[in-house]
Amino acid sequence: MMVLITKIRKQSKKILQPIALALIKINVSANTITFVGLILSFLYLAIMYFLKDIIIGLILLALSAFMDAIDGEVARLSNKAGSKGSFLDSSLDRIEDINYISGLFSLGFTPLLIGLLIGVSVTISYLRAKAESLGIKMEGRGIIERGERIMFLVILLLLYLLSFTISYYFFLIFLILSIITVIQRFIAVYSSLP
Structure with a gap:
């Protein structure tokens, strides 16, 4: 999966x-x-919560994720990449991640598991940020990074259109892989420290 994302x-x-x-x-x-x-991302959340329209939700999710992909490229190509923009981008990305996963609340997924997935997702990002503040490179470490999490959400919503049961099992796989990523990153950072 990670090789595919890298390509x-x-x-x-x-x-x-x-x-x-x-x-x-x-x-x-x-x-x-x-x-x-x-x-x-807020529009996606509103559509998912109030209208439960998965097709429009998917389009908004894809557009929001695309904005996240293009903003860094614009910053780099315009030679305006800096610490303020980086801080803003990574901070708002966490809010977007919470919105993306919170969109599942109205679709019948277990609230406790959704809350756990949100917590684990934010922890994955936190571990990378903390590691990099300590001078430890974390990009590419762990099974499921942000790009993979967004892809999992897209697939999850598509599966929901076919069958709630199938999408629920896929959700559980998504959660398990996310927990494994937290463990992988924690071990990688801790073992790299003196």
Whole structure:
């Protein structure tokens, strides 16, 4: 799965760069794109909660995730990547992650397990941030990083359209892999410390 995500990321650069350059030409900043991604994540959550419209929800989720992919590219290509933008992006990404998973509340998934998945998801990101603040590289460590989590959510929603039962078992796999990732990252960071 991680090899597939890595290949997708490399290929996506070819698509993202022309779009990022076009946005730079019309003076759209990376921070603006970051905020648009956040707004789309709230719209996704509202659609999922109030309307339970999975198709529109999937479109909004994909657009929000796309904003997250393009904002960094715009920052890099415009030579405006900096600590403020990085902080803003990573902070709002956590809110988006919570919104994405919270969209499952209205679909009949167990609230306790959804809450656990939210906590585990945020912990995965926290472990990476803490590790990197200690000078330990965490990118690519663990089974399920943010890109994989978003893909799992998309697949989960698609499966829900076919069968709640199948999507529920897929949800459990998603949760288990996320817990394993927390353990992997914790061990990787702890064993790297003097």
